Amino acid sequence: MPTRELIEPILARLLLEPTFLAAMRADAAAALRAYPADDRLLAELAGTDLERIRLFSGFIGKVQHNDLWDLFPASRHLLRYHGLELEAFAEYRRIQLSASRDASDRAARIRSFLDFLEPYVAVRKPPALAEVLRHERALWEVRTAMEDSADARALDESGSALPWRDMLARVPRVLGPLRIHPFPCDPARLAAAVCAGRYHGRAPRRRSQILAYWGDRHTARLRVLRLDALTAMVLSQTDGRRTVRAVIGAARRRGLSEAPPRAFRPFFADAVRCGLIHLDAGSR
Amino acid sequence: MVPHRETGGVTSGRGSAGARRAPAVGLAYSDLVRSFVRRHGSSVDYLEVPFELLRHDPAVFEDGLGKPVVLHCASLSVAGAVLCPEPVVEEIRRWAERTGTPWIGEHLAFVTANRVEGGRTGQPYAPGEPYNIGYTVSPPMNEDTLERVAENVTSYASRFDVPLLLENSPLYFRVPGSTMTQTEFIGALCARVPVGLLLDLSHLYITSRTMDFDVLEELERLPLERVEEIHVSGVDEQPDGAWDDHANRAPAIVHRLLARALERAAPRAITLEYNWSARFPPEVLRHEIARVRRTVARSRGQHRDADPRTD
Numbered sequence: 001m002p003t004r005e006l007i008e009p010i011l012a013r014l015l016l017e018p019t020f021l022a023a024m025r026a027d028a029a030a031a032l033r034a035y036p037a038d039d040r041l042l043a044e045l046a047g048t049d050l051e052r053i054r055l056f057s058g059f060i061g062k063v064q065h066n067d068l069w070d071l072f073p074a075s076r077h078l079l080r081y082h083g084l085e086l087e088a089f090a091e092y093r094r095i096q097l098s099a100s101r102d103a104s105d106r107a108a109r110i111r112s113f114l115d116f117l118e119p120y121v122a123v124r125k126p127p128a129l130a131e132v133l134r135h136e137r138a139l140w141e142v143r144t145a146m147e148d149s150a151d152a153r154a155l156d157e158s159g160s161a162l163p164w165r166d167m168l169a170r171v172p173r174v175l176g177p178l179r180i181h182p183f184p185c186d187p188a189r190l191a192a193a194v195c196a197g198r199y200h201g202r203a204p205r206r207r208s209q210i211l212a213y214w215g216d217r218h219t220a221r222l223r224v225l226r227l228d229a230l231t232a233m234v235l236s237q238t239d240g241r242r243t244v245r246a247v248i249g250a251a252r253r254r255g256l257s258e259a260p261p262r263a264f265r266p267f268f269a270d271a272v273r274c275g276l277i278h279l280d281a282g283s284r
Numbered sequence: 285m286v287p288h289r290e291t292g293g294v295t296s297g298r299g300s301a302g303a304r305r306a307p308a309v310g311l312a313y314s315d316l317v318r319s320f321v322r323r324h325g326s327s328v329d330y331l332e333v334p335f336e337l338l339r340h341d342p343a344v345f346e347d348g349l350g351k352p353v354v355l356h357c358a359s360l361s362v363a364g365a366v367l368c369p370e371p372v373v374e375e376i377r378r379w380a381e382r383t384g385t386p387w388i389g390e391h392l393a394f395v396t397a398n399r400v401e402g403g404r405t406g407q408p409y410a411p412g413e414p415y416n417i418g419y420t421v422s423p424p425m426n427e428d429t430l431e432r433v434a435e436n437v438t439s440y441a442s443r444f445d446v447p448l449l450l451e452n453s454p455l456y457f458r459v460p461g462s463t464m465t466q467t468e469f470i471g472a473l474c475a476r477v478p479v480g481l482l483l484d485l486s487h488l489y490i491t492s493r494t495m496d497f498d499v500l501e502e503l504e505r506l507p508l509e510r511v512e513e514i515h516v517s518g519v520d521e522q523p524d525g526a527w528d529d530h531a532n533r534a535p536a537i538v539h540r541l542l543a544r545a546l547e548r549a550a551p552r553a554i555t556l557e558y559n560w561s562a563r564f565p566p567e568v569l570r571h572e573i574a575r576v577r578r579t580v581a582r583s584r585g586q587h588r589d590a591d592p593r594t595d
Contacts, residue, residue, distance in 0.1 A: 005365060005398075007424050007461040012397035012415035035400065044460040052457035052494075052525070059456070059527055060419040063560070066531070070562040083523060 006037050010045060015057045018094040025050050058090025065089070068110055071140050074191035075117075075133045081194075081201070082126035092116050107144055127203045128190055135187035138179040138213040142222050145177035146215040159279035160272040164265060170279035172247060172268065173240040176215040178276075180232055183209055188224065218275040230256060231267055243282050244268060306584060307514075307551045309576055310354060311569070312530070313337065313344070314559035320566050321350060327573050332356050332389070332555045338379050345383065354513070354553060355385035362436045362450065363423035364394030366414050373443055380446055386552070387446050389482045389513060392433065392470070393420035393453040422453040424461030425469040434476045441479070449512050451482035454490040454528055466491060467505045474507045481507070483549070484515035485541040486528060486557075493526040503541055508549040516542060516576060517557035530560035533568055539575065546583035554580070 010032075014021045023031040028046035037045070062085065069076040079085040089096075095116055099109075114137050121129050159170065185204035188211075193199050210232045212225040227235070230251070237250040248264045271277040308329035311317045321328050330352040336359060338345055345353070357376060360368045380388055397415040423429045433450075441448045450473070452466060464472070473479065483506070492499035516539075518532035534556075542554070556572055558564045 005428075006400055007459075008364060008394055008397040009400040009415065011421065011459070012394075012417055015417050015419075015421070016415055041461070048460045049457045055524060056456040060417070063528075064418065066560045069531075073563060080520075086522065086524070086527070 006035055014053050054090050055086050057093050058086045061089040061093050061096050072136045074194040075136050077194050078129040131183055131187045132191050134181050135191055142177045142213045142215045157273050160269040168245040169282050171243050171282045172238045172277045173280055174238055175278050176217045179213040306580055308553045310555050312555055312557040312559040316562045330354055335376050335379055353383035353385055355380055355383055356389045358420050360390045360440055361395040363433050364396055365398055366396040377444055380444055387449050389449045389451055391420035391453050392450045394423050395420055420453055422455050422459055424459045426461055426463040430472055437477050437479050447480050449480045449482040451484050452487050454487035455494045467502055471507055474510050480512040481510045482513045483511045485538045486517045486519050489537055490526045511549040511551050513553045514551045515555050515557050530557045533572055543579050
């Protein structure tokens with residue numbers, strides 16, 4: 001093969017094998033040693049701007065994820081704002097290329113990128129991005145779960161009126177997809193400001209809150225609820241296996257020891273009435 | 285053939301000798317564009333649709349687009365050593381016939397490359413298969429590539445009933461092995477084969493940023509008389525350079541390049557490529573179409589002043 005015909009295969013490899021690109025950046029001569037290239041071509045290849053090729057590879061990855069951003073507009077805006085968009089995709093390229101041959105469905109591609117992006121952002125700490133990303137991801141996950149099992153069901157409030165003793169023996173089960181996240185600020189307001197072009201780089205105003213993203217199957221709507229600490233704790237212990245009594249016990253052991261067991265009854269009654277949980281008959 | 289309209293539309297011929305029709309103004313296809321055309325159809329003359337999309341989802345065409353189609357393509361890899369597989373070429377030919385496209389736009393680029401044994405580092409990409417980059421990459425600009433592109437273009441063109449146009453790719457880095465500029469390469473290619481050009485103004489601007497040249501001066505060096513179609517799209521200006529961006533409106537320099545190009549070129553179509561985001565604001569799309577039409581009208585006014593034969 002004429003040595004000039006090596007250029008395209010080597011460029012292609014640089015764009016498709018991040019490990020080869022890394023090897024070239026570390027020691028170009030060593031990385032190219034196995035190629036039958038003449039000294040002139042080797043020198044030219046070694047002199048190529050590999051950082052630009054790394055970014056171009058990231059750019060290709062970015063373009064191949066264009067459909068992602070309609071779901072995460074504020075996260076995208078902030079990535080660009082902080083100058084991290086191409087850099088993030090260049091970093092992600094290794095994962096993208098190793099997964100692209102077996103993960104072709106859109107939800108899997110999105111999940112893979114988000115799984116990469118969350119720790120990436122956590123390390124770099126660009127203001128506001130972690131909160132907005134967590135918010136938009138929760139919205140997406142709940143919407144996706146609702147689409148996957150769109151079984152609207154009638155509201156069954158009967159459990160809310162059970163005698164306390166009977167209620168304690170029931171097994172609470174969350175109805176519909178639910179994600180609970182604590183935030184140091186109001187992420188929905190922040191995301192809206194970002195999308196409207198009203199974010200200018202400052203850290204968001206502190207307003208600690210716990211949000212539940214709930215796919216309400218009775219109304220087929222995604223609802224974002226602000227939770228108090230007790231509610232968040234109880235919901236986090238509600239796994240569809242424990243009884244109400246066991247859930248209350250676990251919540252009290254994890255910081256709600258001051259609350260007497262009966263203090264939890266209004267929560268369970270309200271949650272049943274609004275369709276957030278169902279109280280299944282427990283096995284005796 | 286795509287039906288001709290008196291104002292706008294895309295045809296395969298240039299009309300009567302010496303006459304210049306106003307170029308049609310179209311949009312690169314996306315779901316957003318499809319719904320935009322339903323509402324504002326009269327502002328759009330045609331839709332440019334990627335072959336790869338039609339191949340993957342023929343319903344895009346079968347469901348009716350309501351506009352003439354210009355076929356765009358990123359599969360031929362005209363600048364590469366790996367030829368496009370024959371069944372794919374045949375599919376392109378069939379889609380060209382079916383859509384009635386007046387031409388096929390393709391990138392002056394390679395998408396695939398031969399695998400050459402060069403040692404292993406970590407997990408290799410798709411062992412045993414040729415490299416498929418999944419994106420068009422500018423080749424080294426040298427005499428060997430020129431010869432190959434001329435051969436490939438001639439060979440592919442013989443397979444299609446409509447002309448093949450070549451689009452200038454953006455250069456994001458200096459391609460090793462290059463002995464000439466992209467403009468010199470395109471000029472030499474046009475001198476060698478009767479190929480038309482698809483001039484992407486954003487790509488030209490991006491290349492100027494990467495290669496550090498004056499884009500307006502470089503535009504003048506291109507064989508603009510070969511330009512049949514022009515692309516207009518956004519540019520993402522980052523500290524590390526300029527990048528193609530079909531999710532934002534074209535910057536002022538791209539519109540300035542369009543006005544300058546229309547002084548010498550007589551393209552038959554101008555395509556706005558705003559197809560990377562479903563959130564691209566429809567009002568901006570309308571504004572951009574109107575802006576391009578105003579630029580066209582101004583250039584035609586100038587031409588009428590200069591040449592009374594033009595319509």
